[in-house]
């Protein structure tokens with residue numbers, strides 16, 4: 401893995417060296433986006449900055465408010481459509497003719513938010529994703545199989561092209577191909593690595609015997625690369641998948657504005673290594689409530705503000721991602737690499753505040769998942785009013801495991817309360833309910849239920 405030319409093994413010195421690297425590139429990038437009269441210059445003005453030179457240090461930069469987020473991104477797109485006849489946003493900082501590649505995420509509104517790439521943006525993206533493929537153990541010359549959604553998604557065509565640029569021969573069936581075709585084509589093309597979401601991997605395990613007459617272990621896959629959903633960070637999921645496929649599994653993020661991160665395999669999960677520190681400042685952390693900067697050091701938790709350091713087309717520049725990240729700085733307990741890693745703790749809009757303690761539903765879910773198979777892993781957090789403020793205790797409903805007798809439920813509840821207190825510093829009130837009694841859905845299940853006054 402990359403060390404970005406930094407050769408210290410002191411966490412404080414390491415971050416200081418990264419910050420120097422960042423600010424050296426940011427000086428140019430600040431001046432570059434400042435030239436965007438339609439959007440970024442206005443955001444600077446609002447923040448009281450009249451010239452790029454006013455930002456004298458990384459500390460100055462970190463004190464700026466967020467300039468972009470999902471909602472503003474969409475508004476910026478609508479305005480550019482109206483004013484210029486293209487949907488790539490008023491924050492498009494390069495001439496439209498130079499945008500050669502487009503990806504998007506579809507939000508809950510159904511309106512896409514676009515990622516635009518110039519040739520240079522795309523080349524750097526391919527190099528950053530190349531680092532990711534290399535870290536997963538994929539070599540140029542390997543056959544790879546792409547089963548993420550292809551339709552405009554960043555992990556779609558963008559990944560396929562990056563695999564080609566890396567020389568790893570993608571078979572691009574995509575999730576749209578459907579399970580039977582994916583299974584038959586894997587059997588036929590014999591890839592070494594498979595790119596698929598956790599839920600698709602589950603479906604492949606279940607349906608392989610019926611569709612191709614053999615278990616997925618017989619497919620000979622060595623490497624599984626996952627993104628798009630939580631799962632890989634949870635031990636029971638990892639154990640099930642690696643046992644069924646007989647393959648190593650990696651959790652990745654990447655593609656957006658030069659970001660790239662990957663977990664490093666192994667029995668325990670130690671977060672995802674940052675692979676693109678030289679092109680992207682992905683974890684400028686702020687307090688999710690006050691938006692004040694949080695010191696970046698080992699163990700820091702906060703909302704991530706993303707800034708691409710040398711992106712041309714429509715860059716993330718102080719983009720509030722809504723992700724709550726925990727940052728690790730130091731030697732990785734699994735692979736020994738010295739650097740920065742991150743864990744996704746939750747979403748800023750999911751945050752609960754229990755008498756001053758910040759708690760994320762996903763973190764509680766992870767604690768509970770550690771008790772499988774005594775529990776099913778399904779939980780609900782029941783609030784008596786709208787978040788984030790919660791009057792303690794936080795009420796958590798946990799579904800029993802299929803084979804857990806009712807006589808053990810109280811004991812399981814007390815142990816989950818105890819473990820939550822050790823890990824998250826709050827003691828919830830846990831109630832165990834029968835297996836199958838919490839509704840499931842294919843969509844991302846809402847973990848919070850708010851009681852309505854009747």
Ligand SMILES: [Zn+2]
Pocket residue numbers: 663664670673732733734735736737
């Ligand atoms: Zn590692």
